[in-house]
Amino acid sequence: MTSLKDQRILVCISGGIAAYKSAHLVRLLTQAGAQVRVAMTQAAQAFITPLTLQALSQSPVHTSLLDADAEAGMGHIELARWAHKIVIAPATADLMARLAHGHADDLVSTLYLASQAPVFIAPAMNQAMWAHPATQANLQILRTHQVHILGPASGEQACGDLGMGRMLEPEQIVAALQAAVGVQQAQGPKVVITAGPTREPIDPVRYISNHSSGKMGYALAAAAQALGCQVTLVSGPTQLACPSGVTRVDVESAEQMLAACLSEVAQTDIFIAAAAVADYRLAEVAVHKLKKDQSQQGLTLNLVENPDIVATIAQHQQRPALVVGFAAETQKVQAYALAKLQRKGLDMMIANDVSNPEIGFHSDHNAVTLITKDRQQAFDIQSKKELAHQLMTEILQAYTNQESLSNRE
CATH class of the missing domain: 3.40.50.10300 (CoaB-like)
Structure with missing residues (x-):
């Protein structure tokens, strides 16, 4: 399996129930030898605490766009330059829409615009939201931005629905990153x-x-x-x-x-x-x-x-x-x-x-x-x-x- 050792991976978390999986993702990435930093939207903090992710990543968690203590207030630029890869997991329908249309009104969307690193997005939402034409249109825009879309998977969802929209399991996301590194090395x-x-x-x-x-x-x-x-x-x-x-x-x-x-x-x-x-x-x-021969059956x-x-x-x-x-x-x-x-x-x-x-x-x-x-x-x-x-x-x-x-x- 391709090593992620010394890869600098920025994990961005948006506000969905699948955010609980992000803790396991951060843990797997650090175990694979990656250097991991975490950025969270305000909504993500309602599902999982920055303290948990700080303990798992062994680095401070970034939650604010305007952080006066980080690089004289330009911490988001430093963070965008630091990353070899950006992983957004989970990516909600709202965040995908804002990224597709170039919004930069919070830390995660600004990092997306400010970084030249490859971006991997793991969508997570209700099956009806995933199937909606607006979401699918945003998905196509992100593809034109050369964003790598990981999933979603199909199955039972937190709301009780069945269908497409489950976030990929952290193991699958790590495998995708390892494959991407393998391609670069080859x-x-x-x-x-x-x-x-x-x-x-x-x-x-x-x-x-x-x-x-x-x-x-x-x-x-x-x-x-x-x-x-x-x-x-x-x-x-x-x-x-x-x-x-x-x-x-x-x-x-x-x-x-x-x-x-x-x-x-x-x-x-x-x-x-x-x-x-x-x-x-x-x-x-x-x-x-070939002509039809009336004498033949x-x-x-x-x-x-x-x-x-x-x-x-x-x-x-x-x-x-x-x-x-x-x-x-x-x-x-x-x-x-x-x-x-x-x-x-x-x-x-x-x-x-x-x-x-x-x-x-x-x-x-x-x-x-x-x-x-x-x-x-x-x-x-x-x-x-x-x-x-x-x-x-x-x-x-x-x-x-x-x-x-x-x-x-």
Whole structure:
């Protein structure tokens, strides 16, 4: 696991019931070797005392924007310059709105504007507040500011509701920070991600394809780029815009997708096969449009098997350090995914049930199970954007662990 030793981390706490988790977060960060300072909003102090956090961080807690005793009244500037990373946990809907629109009316919002350090936000609020269009619009603005959004998770909330809005557990937040440090130390691994469907032509006007929208692969590309990776997205036909900072290679067929991936393999550190690749193509594509023959009952197409892209990459002599596959199944999801992991020689498999319309191909939400040879981890239903960030955090942590092991060997 990547060390946080000597990382200067500023933990900012806003006023929500999840503030009680921040004490554990501060403790975990200090145990990981980080230097931790804490800043609190006035509302946060109604849920947890500065004295508690001072004891855990072993540093004075900052609660006031205008502190005459701190650096001649400019303590917020000193604190903003001090931080290597800023973690806002919990981040309420109100605080996210103020940050998105550039307010600087308290210590935490001013620190956000005054610092050039990477910012990680762990939202925490009622599920209805999280789903409200205003909150989602603010979320998108923060993403354009290159803010890393951690969560939220889905589950039971303090108000009794069920749904998205729970703050991530402190262990998950620490893992995200460790992954970010690992990326910096590796100077940004090269990640190749496949996405979308392929189209296998029948004749000049018809093709065989599937229902994949490409949303999960594009979300992974955006998350990887936000976490500091160099990202190439090999995409089948979709209606999606390429994420900012990502290089996209457009393809149509499975053979074209494989060729594009093989051209990148020598420089690839992590390969993620999120595309829904057609298993079969026509043995011979008609030169002209096939005409309906009134004398025949039906049409027979001669199909041959397409190359298995992820297995080809996993078995390549210049194999990337980490190869991740996707298994879209309609039954026995985990069993089939584990068999594919073993048969294809992959490091990770991400399995989802596409028979469920709530998390199927065209949905904006997904629920998956991450499978390795040693463990299985379920991720509850949530937006594909939030899920992508959690999955990329896990993938980058696994990559960093492999790199550390290789260096020791």
